[in-house]
Amino acid sequence: MRILIIGGTRFVGRHITEAALAAGHEVSLLHRGRTGPGLFPEAEHLIADRDTGLAILGGRAWDATIDVSAYLPSQIDALADAVAGPAGGGGYVFVSTTAVYARDQKPGFTEDAPLVETGGPVPETVTSETYGPLKVLCERTAAERFGPGTLVVRPTYVIGPHDYTGRFTYWVNRIARGGEVLAPGDPSAAIQVIDGRDMASWIVAMAGRGSGGTFHAVSPPPPFTFGDMLEQIAAEVAPPGTTLTWVDADFLHAEGQDGRSLPLWAGGGDTSANTADPSAARAAGLDPRPFRQSVREIRAAEADYAVETTITPEREAEILSAWHAR
16 A cells, blocks of 8 residues: 655654555655655655645645645645546545634544634644644535545543653653652643554555545543553652652642643643543554553653753752642
C-alpha cells in the first residue's frame, strides 16, 4: 500500500511513519526537513512546506493520506487540490483532538457529542481559544473534500517517546527525582492520554483496511484522574520517601503558575473533554498498552528530557514552602 504522510518525522507523525514502514507499506513523507535529519532512509522524502510547496506532490495519487499537521481548513482544501484521483487520491486520515467538543460533557460521552462552534469569520491564527473550533472546521472540510470514508481520529493528550512538548515526560522525570512533588489543583480532575505508538499502529491498520468514521483515541476509560495519573507514575518511578503535595488552584494562580509550568494541568478549568468513551475505537482494534508500561518506557527512553517552560526545582520548593506556611 502507498501511503502519503503529511509530516511524519516529529512525535505523532514519527510514530505513524515507523508503524507504516514496519507494516511493509511504501511511504512518502511531506515535511520541511527540519526534524530528524537522516530518519527513515527507506521512505520517499518530499521536502516542502505544506502551506507553500504542495506543487511537489505533482498531482500524484496514494492509496491513503495521513495528515497529522493540519490546523486550518484551508490547509486541507489545498491538500485535496494537490493530490490526484477521486476524493483526493485514496482514503484520508485526519488526526484531530477531543478539544473539538463543547464544554461540560458528561463522563463517557461518545463521538456524536456536541462540538464547539465558531462564530463569525474563520480564525486565521491558531491559539488556545481557536484551536478546538478550527479543528472542527478541519474535520468538516475533510469530509467535504475527501468524502464520507474519511477517518477522523480524536486523541486527548498523546504520550510516548520523542514527545517534543515534554508535558507528560515532565511528570515522569519530576517524580523520578523524588522528594516532595508539587501536584497542581484538584486530584479528582479528569485526565486521559494515549500512547502515540499504539495510536499510530492502529491508524495504519485502519488506513490499510480503508476504514472511515470518527473515533476517540483515548485511554484509560473514564473515570481516570490527575491523582490516579501521578500516583501510577509514582508507583513505577518514584524513589522511597517521595510524596505528592496537592496545592490549591487559586494559590498556584496567585504564584503565577499555569499549564505551561505545570504541564497537563487545566488550571482548575473544565476537564470534561478528558472523559471520552473509547469503546468505538477499541471495537475497531485500538489496544493501548498498560499506562504504567508507557511510564517505564518513557523514563527509559528520555530520562534527561526537559522543557524550558516547566517550573524549576527552586521555584517549586519556594511555592511548597509558601503553601505550608499559609
